[in-house]
Amino acid sequence: MVPPVAVSPLIKTARWSALLLGVIYGKQRFDYLKPIAEEERRVEEAEKKAREEQERIYKQLSEGNAESHTAFVCLSHEIRFVCFNANIFMFPHSFSVSAANSDTILK
Amino acid sequence: PLASKHQTLQQIFITALTYSKPRLATFWHYARVELVPPSPAEIPKAIEAVKGLIRSYQTGRLGQTTVKDAIRNGLVTTEVLMWFYIGECIGKGGIVGYDV
Numbered sequence: 221m222v223p224p225v226a227v228s229p230l231i232k233t234a235r236w237s238a239l240l241l242g243v244i245y246g247k248q249r250f251d252y253l254k255p256i257a258e259e260e261r262r263v264e265e266a267e268k269k270a271r272e273e274q275e276r277i278y279k280q281l282s283e284g285n286a287e288s289h290t291a292f293v294c295l296s297h298e299i300r301f302v303c304f305n306a307n308i309f310m311f312p313h314s315f316s317v318s319a320a321n322s323d324t325i326l327k
Numbered sequence: 328p329l330a331s332k333h334q335t336l337q338q339i340f341i342t343a344l345t346y347s348k349p350r351l352a353t354f355w356h357y358a359r360v361e362l363v364p365p366s367p368a369e370i371p372k373a374i375e376a377v378k379g380l381i382r383s384y385q386t387g388r389l390g391q392t393t394v395k396d397a398i399r400n401g402l403v404t405t406e407v408l409m410w411f412y413i414g415e416c417i418g419k420g421g422i423v424g425y426d427v
Contacts, residue, residue, distance in 0.1 A: 221353070224360035229369035230376035234407045236364045242414020250419045250427070257427035 365373065383389050392400070419425050 221356070224357045227361050228376065229365050229372040231403060231407060232363070232365040233370055233373040235410045238407055238411040239414040239417075242411040242416075243418040244414075245411075246415035246418020246420075248418075249415075250425055253425050254427045 380389075416422055
């Protein structure tokens with residue numbers, strides 16, 4: 221077997237200090253990213269709930285409105301778009317907005 | 328079948344052990360000398376070597392390294408830099424990506 225090489229002290233210190241710096245960097249970046257990811261997950265949860273709410277209402281309306289297909293579809297696109305944008309700020313109000321729109325459709 | 332499965336698992340474990348033992352021994356034989364962290368006495372030597380590097384850059388001797396030496400030093404530097412990423416993997420608790 222080849223005898224082990226005597227590594228220069230510069231390389232040894234460089235290696236192990238790079239390892240230490242890497243551990244510190246990894247830990248700090250993880251701690252920085254963790255709350256951001258949790259926030260994003262929370263926002264995604266809220267938006268998903270709002271979207272499912274919209275789809276439920278859409279399904280209800282489409283079951284009650286078998287006749288006026290085309291006009292209904294175009295309008296409901298706008299409802300969805302408007303309500304999706306509005307939900308970021310006005311989650312409790314979304315119900316009243318879609319209720320008002322459904323009233324105008326049924327007329 | 329269940330008993331034979333247990334037997335084969337045991338066999339696999341034993342073969343793995345007998346395979347890895349001498350290789351681990353050679354690894355340890357080299358790692359004991361080459362991969363140990365620097366002792367406190369070696370750190371001033373490292374600082375001296377850095378100063379030597381800076382001096383050789385200032386005097387222009389660094390431009391006189393042969394291509395062979397330059398490639399070798401480049402590979403060593405790359406290996407040293409890769410330890411940083413291994414450290415990052417250890418720090419973030421995973422190999423690929425951050426598990427947030």
